[in-house]
Amino acid sequence: MHIHKKEHHMRINKHLFHRLVKVPQAPLDETLHSDQRQAQAETEPPDNAPEPPRIALPGASPGLPPGVARGLENEQAVLVSLHEYGWLTARQVGRLVWRESTYGFQMGRRVLRRLEKKGLVVKRPLPRKASAWVLSTRGAQQLRASGIDARRGTDQRVDNITWRHRWLVNEFLILKDPTGITKYSEYAILAHRGPFALTDTPRGRRPDRKWLGKIPDALWTKQDGDVALVSWIEVERTHKRPADLKQLCEFIVRGMHQPVIAHSVLELSKIFLVYTWDSQRPETRAQVYPLIRALVRGIRAAFDHHFEPYDAVTVDAYAETLFESVYLALLDVGPGPILRDGIQGWRLQYVWHEEGLAVLKQELVEDGGRKHKRR
Structure with missing residues (x-):
């Protein structure tokens, strides 16, 4: 089952992405x-x-x-x-x-x-x-x-x-302008201080760490009337085992299809998949592409399996929601580690088809490397 190509690729420019994850204006x-x-x-x-x-x-x-x-x-x-x-x-x-x-x-x-x-x-x-x-x-x-x-x-x-994974998760969370939102770090979620429904723990009834079998790396919530909209964060630094990649892709498809989180006022609104590269080492840009390609193809497979019984109208309607709600973010991280200013980002829509992945490959592997060599 394939999505109609009227759902075409759309690049997130820096200005749009900075509104989603605000980078401090001062250097x-x-x-x-x-x-x-x-x-x-x-x-x-x-x-x-x-x-x-x-x-x-x-x-x-x-x-x-x-x-x-x-x-x-x-x-x-x-x-x-x-x-x-x-x-x-x-x-x-x-x-x-x-x-x-x-x-x-x-x-x-x-x-x-x-x-x-x-x-x-x-x-x-x-x-x-x-x-x-x-x-x-x-x-x-x-x-x-x-x-x-x-x-x-x-x-x-x-x-x-x-430690580096925790550092990256915290960096991405810190980037987000705190105005009007509540942030939950990986540490807080693992300590049962997240926003999910209560569950039994050794310290009594405390918020669950998981939803749909997945523990987020971090998240933030924003109140929208009686509902708290959830932005879910996953940092992807290395190749995942096939079973772990499949679990993540199935979570993305199921979560965005049924976004209301049971026994709570939470509703999944956005998913950020965060990758890293080092602008002083252009080859690291090429190393990101296989990770993104594996993820996108995994999401497509999970999508086709999940929506096989549905009619085309339902599939297209859900695909639009998925395309608008899942984001890929690329952080420039140098030795130290240090986070350099600037984020690149793409909606899932931009890379959903193989043509979009080919464009992304050229941008990351070919054009990106040449640009940095000329500097």
């Missing part, structure tokens, strides 16, 4: 060259630098001098971020807590060091001399005292092969 620290990054890392924000927007959170003490109160609010905001994401780098903390500030990285690093001296956070080494920060037992206790059900993060493994 990211990670876009600087290594010598510039080093110089900036050694520079603290001046004393008269404009303060970032205040984040009102539990734990602020009334009656304190404004500077002291603001410092405590900043510390609380950093602790809450670690509670929500599990572990973060100083750059990630800076972009979360001081989103609009050009001094976010320096402010994040400064506050983390202060919290470390107080025994509220613990620094853990990452590869390439990077560092991750987690909540200490005392830090979790401070959050619990302010009404947040936090647990220490020192039990997390940040030195195994999964």
Whole structure:
């Protein structure tokens, strides 16, 4: 069963995709060259630098001098971020807590060091001399005292092969403008703090981790009347085993066909499939194409199997929903790791037919490589 080709390919341009996943307008620290990054890392924000927007959170003490109160609010905001994401780098903390500030990285690093001296956070080494920060037992206790059900993060493994996946998931989630949405990190979902229906756990009745047998890498929700629309995130870095790829493709087809999530007010609205490449290594662009091709062909196979009993009108109507709701995103990630500014994105519609995949192959493998060689 094949979709009528009136459902033709449509490229997402950068402006459209940036509305879906808003990239900060100020240049990211990670876009600087290594010598510039080093110089900036050694520079603290001046004393008269404009303060970032205040984040009102539990734990602020009334009656304190404004500077002291603001410092405590900043510390609380950093602790809450670690509670929500599990572990973060100083750059990630800076972009979360001081989103609009050009001094976010320096402010994040400064506050983390202060919290470390107080025994509220613990620094853990990452590869390439990077560092991750987690909540200490005392830090979790401070959050619990302010009404947040936090647990220490020192039990997390940040030195195994999964750390880069977690870093990428958190980076993509941080990119999304938080206005009007609620974010759920992989860490929060695995800790039964997601938005799904309640289920029995060793700690009592808590939100389920799964829907349709799948645990999301991350998601966010946006209220639309009585319904919370869900944007589901999957980071695809490596070749999947055939069974895992089949499960993902079947989930995409089933989930978008029956988007209402049982026993909740949730409705699946969008699925983002996130891939990575390194603009300084053009060959990595070519490595992405086989991953996307395998995914698209897997979705087509799952679609044909799922909709075999349906008439053509129903199939075309659903295909339009699928095409408009599934997105492929390509992040530029360099060593460090660092996330460079800019995202490329495509709707599933653009690559659904083999002709679309051929165009994508030319763009990623052939044209993309030549463009970067000419630079």
